[in-house]
Amino acid sequence: MKFKYVCVDCGREYVTDDIIYQCPECAAKSKEGEFPRGYLKVIYDKEDLQRLKEKDHVSIYDFFPYEVPNKEVYPVGTTPIVVPKRLNERTGLRNVFCKMDAYLPSGSFKDRASQLIAAQAIAHNTRKIALASTGNAGAAMSCAGAAYGLDIILFVPQTAPINKLMQSVLYGATVVPVKGSYDDAFLLSIEYTKHFGGINRNTAYNPMTIEGKKSVSIELFEQLGRKVPDVVYVPVGDGCIISGVYKGFYDLLQAGLIDRIPHIVCAQSEKSNAISQAFRTGQFRSIEATTRADSISVDIPASGRMAVQYLKSYDGWCTEVTESEILDAQMILVHDSGIFVEPASATAWAALEKDRDMLKQRFGEDASICVLLTGIGFKDMAVFDGRVKMPEAIENSTQAVIDRFSK
Numbered sequence: 001m002k003f004k005y006v007c008v009d010c011g012r013e014y015v016t017d018d019i020i021y022q023c024p025e026c027a028a029k030s031k032e033g034e035f036p037r038g039y040l041k042v043i044y045d046k047e048d049l050q051r052l053k054e055k056d057h058v059s060i061y062d063f064f065p066y067e068v069p070n071k072e073v074y075p076v077g078t079t080p081i082v083v084p085k086r087l088n089e090r091t092g093l094r095n096v097f098c099k100m101d102a103y104l105p106s107g108s109f110k111d112r113a114s115q116l117i118a119a120q121a122i123a124h125n126t127r128k129i130a131l132a133s134t135g136n137a138g139a140a141m142s143c144a145g146a147a148y149g150l151d152i153i154l155f156v157p158q159t160a161p162i163n164k165l166m167q168s169v170l171y172g173a174t175v176v177p178v179k180g181s182y183d184d185a186f187l188l189s190i191e192y193t194k195h196f197g198g199i200n201r202n203t204a205y206n207p208m209t210i211e212g213k214k215s216v217s218i219e220l221f222e223q224l225g226r227k228v229p230d231v232v233y234v235p236v237g238d239g240c241i242i243s244g245v246y247k248g249f250y251d252l253l254q255a256g257l258i259d260r261i262p263h264i265v266c267a268q269s270e271k272s273n274a275i276s277q278a279f280r281t282g283q284f285r286s287i288e289a290t291t292r293a294d295s296i297s298v299d300i301p302a303s304g305r306m307a308v309q310y311l312k313s314y315d316g317w318c319t320e321v322t323e324s325e326i327l328d329a330q331m332i333l334v335h336d337s338g339i340f341v342e343p344a345s346a347t348a349w350a351a352l353e354k355d356r357d358m359l360k361q362r363f364g365e366d367a368s369i370c371v372l373l374t375g376i377g378f379k380d381m382a383v384f385d386g387r388v389k390m391p392e393a394i395e396n397s398t399q400a401v402i403d404r405f406s407k
């Protein structure tokens with residue numbers, strides 16, 4: 001579909017077939033200690049979108065700016081919906097369901113963006129893609145790289161969980177651990193593409209990442225029988241996933257396929273709450289994030305301004321949770337519903353639990369509530385150190401079994 005780029009801050013439009021990242025005018029106004037400016041949205045012709053209304057079924061690819069070649073080599077999408085029945089009985093919210101993006105090829109939501117970036121690279125005859133990541137975006141891009149035969153250069157904070165780093169190494173990416181934070185790795189990856197070329201896939205910096213991520217909303221719309229939920233909980237760090245979720249619903253609205261955008265909740269850790277603070281105060285200040293949920297630990301949210309704009313425009317809100325609420329939610333999900341996710345994902349469930357009474361009052365016990373679960377639990381097993389004890393081995397004898405179960 002034909003598209004143009006629109007600056008989130010000044011509304012300036014850019015019509016080009018070249019790859020562009022930011023509005024140069026607004027990017028130049030970015031100040032240290034504040035959320036960056038000048039990030040771009042991809043906007044389609046409303047008439048083109050409205051033509052999709054004629055179709056009985058829409059696919060995520062109907063809403064993409066690039067053709068995705070050979071989808072079967074890296075199948076992204078149609079993730080299952082899981083109904084955590086035991087938990088719903090406990091919370092008294094009867095219609096809560098989890099959208100299991102943790103089950104995508106590399107184990108996280110980030111495959112959605114990486115699929116479209118791979119398509120962008122192939123369309124522009126480029127084989128090299130550089131990015132920074134807290135771990136999951138890197139693993140997803142590296143997975144796409146292995147599937148499509150692309151060269152991935154990945155800058156990561158050296159403290160990222162080893163499983164995520166190992167995944168990228170195994171997929172064959174060039175991994176560059178950085179002695180610094182995710183935000184430092186972000187800037188270094190931009191320096192890399194300035195010096196050595198290739199596409200930069202940094203989250204939100206490349207507008208196509210948000211375009212890829214929007215596919216979850218289009219998929220949900222079809223999975224729910226052409227309806228949208230009342231509320232969607234999204235775990236947030238940089239604000240790129242939540243902006244993508246909004247963008248999908250926005251495109252459906254423009255197409256005339258839905259008549260409202262759901263209430264979307266920005267779930268953050270109290271120890272990484274830059275977007276929540278900006279939503280509350282109107283000040284776009286960076287913070288020092290210290291959450292254990294590494295995937296949402298962000299000082300300067302790249303897509304922070306866009307996320308706050310969306311939240312304000314469509315009656316969303318932010319819910320902050322404590323570190324122990326996040327780790328408890330991770331345990332509750334795995335133990336009482338068989339859903340094993342990493343701490344960042346569990347943040348969305350923790351926020352739902354925190355909002356429980358308010359949700360019942362405002363929307364009723366039958367409200368349709370989606371919790372977006374973005375990353376699989378195997379990604380970070382070290383988080384269980386000191387929290388979960390492996391039972392001791394028994395002797396290889398019948399007597400040992402009898403002893404073990406007779407106590």
Ligand SMILES: Cc1ncc(COP(=O)(O)O)c(C=O)c1O
Pocket residue numbers: 108109110134136137203235236237238239240241242295296342344345374375376
């Ligand atoms: C599993 C998981 N959940 C949530 C997020 C947060 O997404 P964003 O940084 O776009 O807000 C990330 C980002 O890395 C992630 O990997």
